[in-house]
Amino acid sequence: MENANNKIEKWDLIIKPQSSWLSVDLVSIWKYRDLLMLLVKRDFVSVYKQTLLGPFWFIIQPVITTVIFTVIFGNLASISTDGIPPTLFYISGITLWAYFADCLTKTSNTFIANAAVFGKVYFPRLIVPLSVLISNLWKLGIQLVLFIAIWVYYLNISKAVSPNWTLLWLFPFLIIIMAGLGLGFGILISSLTTKYRDLTFLVGFGVQLLMYASPIVYPISALSPKMKFWLMLNPISSIIETFKYVFLGSGYFSGGALIYSFIFMLIILSTSVLIFNRVEKTFMDSV
Amino acid sequence: MGNTVIKVEGLGKQYRLGQVGSATFGADLKKFARRLQGKKEQPLDLGEENDRTKKGNSDIVWALKDINFSVTQGDVLGIIGRNGAGKSTLLKILSRTTSPTFGTYKVKGRIASLLEVGTGFHPDLTGRENVFLNGAILGMTKKEIALKFDEIVAFSGVERYIDTPVKRYSSGMYVRLAFAVAAHLEPEILIVDEVLAVGDAEFQKKCMGKMKAVSGEGRTVLFVSHQLGTIKSLCTKGLLLHNGTIQYSGSANEAVNYYLRSFTSMGSAPTNVTFTPKDNKRAQILDVKIYDVNQEQKLNFDVFEKIFIEIYYVLNEDISGLGVGLNIDRGGEILACSSDTDENPERLALRKKGVYKTIVQLPHPLKSGTYTISSIGIGITNVGGIDSHDNIFNFFVEENSFDPTFKSYSANRPGIMFASLKWETSFLEEV
Numbered sequence: 001m002e003n004a005n006n007k008i009e010k011w012d013l014i015i016k017p018q019s020s021w022l023s024v025d026l027v028s029i030w031k032y033r034d035l036l037m038l039l040v041k042r043d044f045v046s047v048y049k050q051t052l053l054g055p056f057w058f059i060i061q062p063v064i065t066t067v068i069f070t071v072i073f074g075n076l077a078s079i080s081t082d083g084i085p086p087t088l089f090y091i092s093g094i095t096l097w098a099y100f101a102d103c104l105t106k107t108s109n110t111f112i113a114n115a116a117v118f119g120k121v122y123f124p125r126l127i128v129p130l131s132v133l134i135s136n137l138w139k140l141g142i143q144l145v146l147f148i149a150i151w152v153y154y155l156n157i158s159k160a161v162s163p164n165w166t167l168l169w170l171f172p173f174l175i176i177i178m179a180g181l182g183l184g185f186g187i188l189i190s191s192l193t194t195k196y197r198d199l200t201f202l203v204g205f206g207v208q209l210l211m212y213a214s215p216i217v218y219p220i221s222a223l224s225p226k227m228k229f230w231l232m233l234n235p236i237s238s239i240i241e242t243f244k245y246v247f248l249g250s251g252y253f254s255g256g257a258l259i260y261s262f263i264f265m266l267i268i269l270s271t272s273v274l275i276f277n278r279v280e281k282t283f284m285d286s287v
Numbered sequence: 288m289g290n291t292v293i294k295v296e297g298l299g300k301q302y303r304l305g306q307v308g309s310a311t312f313g314a315d316l317k318k319f320a321r322r323l324q325g326k327k328e329q330p331l332d333l334g335e336e337n338d339r340t341k342k343g344n345s346d347i348v349w350a351l352k353d354i355n356f357s358v359t360q361g362d363v364l365g366i367i368g369r370n371g372a373g374k375s376t377l378l379k380i381l382s383r384t385t386s387p388t389f390g391t392y393k394v395k396g397r398i399a400s401l402l403e404v405g406t407g408f409h410p411d412l413t414g415r416e417n418v419f420l421n422g423a424i425l426g427m428t429k430k431e432i433a434l435k436f437d438e439i440v441a442f443s444g445v446e447r448y449i450d451t452p453v454k455r456y457s458s459g460m461y462v463r464l465a466f467a468v469a470a471h472l473e474p475e476i477l478i479v480d481e482v483l484a485v486g487d488a489e490f491q492k493k494c495m496g497k498m499k500a501v502s503g504e505g506r507t508v509l510f511v512s513h514q515l516g517t518i519k520s521l522c523t524k525g526l527l528l529h530n531g532t533i534q535y536s537g538s539a540n541e542a543v544n545y546y547l548r549s550f551t552s553m554g555s556a557p558t559n560v561t562f563t564p565k566d567n568k569r570a571q572i573l574d575v576k577i578y579d580v581n582q583e584q585k586l587n588f589d590v591f592e593k594i595f596i597e598i599y600y601v602l603n604e605d606i607s608g609l610g611v612g613l614n615i616d617r618g619g620e621i622l623a624c625s626s627d628t629d630e631n632p633e634r635l636a637l638r639k640k641g642v643y644k645t646i647v648q649l650p651h652p653l654k655s656g657t658y659t660i661s662s663i664g665i666g667i668t669n670v671g672g673i674d675s676h677d678n679i680f681n682f683f684v685e686e687n688s689f690d691p692t693f694k695s696y697s698a699n700r701p702g703i704m705f706a707s708l709k710w711e712t713s714f715l716e717e718v
Contacts, residue, residue, distance in 0.1 A: 011294075011393040017386055034430075035423035042409055042420055049411040049452070120402045121424055122383035281386040284379065285302065 039131035103182025162249035298390035365522030396475030405465030410454035443467035
């Protein structure tokens with residue numbers, strides 16, 4: 001699909017069986033921006049319909065997870081938290097991690113979950129996973145409010161918490177890299193699941209494993225140099241560590257590691273978008 | 288002539304039969320290895336014609352093959368064909384929900400497809416929210432929807448429930464609202480599947496009116512339907528598909544007629560059945576025909592055509608009390624059982640040895656559908672049959688020459704047979 005000048009006539013749309021790999025139609029995504037926002041609104045409204053607590057559920061989840069982590073990893077296993085109060089340490093990791101995990105799992109079934117709609121009408125398919133990223137931002141926002149409340153509390157009572165205020169501007173970039181990674185992995189899986197359904201079983205389990213391979217419940221400083229090297233290959237590690245470095249003053253900050261994560265994100269995202277774009281044209285024949 | 292807005296060249300679509308999509312990882316690896324060695328991919332051209340009644344040798348079929356046509360602005364193109372002819376596949380490619388395997392497809396202008404109504408409706412959202420969401424999915428901007436919102440709601444007739452979640456709607460209200468959104472799309476090219484067959488009669492008429500209005504505005508419409516009458520009344524051009532190829536392309540009327548003729552020429556569907564005479568029978572049916580008022584033998588009839596059955600039979604001796612009769616079935620249910628002595632008891636008198644001819648006109652008009660002359664027989668009334676044959680003809684009655692909406696012989700109306708009832712309505716007084 002490309003806008004092209006035919007020799008004699010001008011066509012708005014030309015469809016051929018094999019268009020080039022690089023024919024991602026960003027223009028039409030922009031044209032459908034209203035649909036993007038309406039899908040976000042749909043997710044937002046439909047989640048709270050017929051619930052008593054509404055958005056409050058978004059708070060309960062990280063609170064309980066933090067309590068469990070504090071008991072198991074803090075008290076029972078006595079894993080170091082770099083001198084940071086355990087509650088604050090765990091919730092800072094959980095908040096950012098949850099955004100990544102949600103983006104990944106909810107975009108990973110894009111094709112299968114939307115087969116009914118995709119089979120009936122054409123619109124740029126990328127709109128759907130993009131709307132998931134934006135919908136999840138709202139949830140992230142609510143959880144960040146919780147995090148900030150706890151953070152401010154400990155900022156006042158604990159001397160161990162000493163934010164690196166000058167690096168606060170990095171925060172939006174951390175979110176962007178997280179979103180990009182979540183989207184990249186998510187749509188890659190969704191493209192592959194149209195053919196190999198096995199991957200759907202792997203997603204939930206894989207995300208859980210990946211959490212333990214990221215410095216969420218332990219600080220990277222607690223690891224041996226060799227382990228640290230392997231862990232930093234995980235693009236999420238530097239994001240979590242930078243977040244902790246900026247807000248808590250603990251953790252490991254390296255510009256190089258952050259750039260690595262960023263480039264990793266760009267590569268996985270562009271590869272996934274290309275694959276996604278290719279799959280979207282014929283997936284109706286195999287779903 | 289206007290300019291060409293759609294051009295389809297050499298379009299083809301192949302499907303692999305069997306376990307589509309569940310290809311093994313191993314098979315993919317082999318394919319990849321072949322490609323690495325610089326060998327060509329398995330030739331796709333091995334595919335066979337898409338005739339589902341025959342068992343093929345190849346596991347690749349052409350759902351569509353070598354489709355070429357173009358549509359000029361303002362055309363209303365009706366796409367017809369039997370089930371499995373490739374209508375849906377063509378529609379899917381034209382509406383971009385799947386890609387062709389071969390060929391190109393070019394479009395000028397904004398295109399919107401309506402393969403079903405209410406795509407993307409979310410049960411928890413209110414009518415209002417769904418109008419916006421569905422409109423956006425169909426390609427409208429929020430601003431466009433907002434401008435037409437009142438019009439959409441008025442058309443749907445569900446004003447009162449517009450802020451209620453659609454899961455509380457009756458199915459009729461749901462469909463009305465969904466169609467209302469679709470009806471207010473304003474693309475230059477509209478692709479419509481048989482979505483008109485929804486809702487009650489009143490709403491159907493509204494939909495038909497809207498379709499006519501849309502085509503009257505000079506917009507291009509591609510329309511797929513089984514209702515040949517609708518195609519004739521709505522479309523200017525017709526495209527007849529058969530087993531994945533274009534069998535006829537021309538005016539809508541011609542395409543429909545061609546389609547009907549092709550039905551008749553189908554193999555195992557004779558319009559004349561003869562039986563070899565045997566001497567040992569007292570009486571025997573020799574020959575049966577089915578034809579219209581001009582004695583043209585055929586199996587496809589319009590609702591308004593009169594249908595005749597002609598029966599030749601022979602009596603090998605003088606017989607009294609003899610009658611000849613037949614049963615008409617629709618969908619396995621006997622609609623009528625009639626004999627030539629029913630209204631004329633004097634025929635029960637002795638009939639001489641010899642050959643006889645009987646012509647019977649079937650009930651008229653028959654509602655559209657597939658009918659069977661399930662039995663023809665001769666026998667002695669109240670005693671027993673002498674000779675009979677089952678399932679002689681299958682014939683079709685279709686609504687071609689008129690728009691069946693609001694007519695009691697419309698297939699959509701309940702009731703087994705058409706009955707012409709006399710109504711008297713008079714104005715009494717002003718109030």
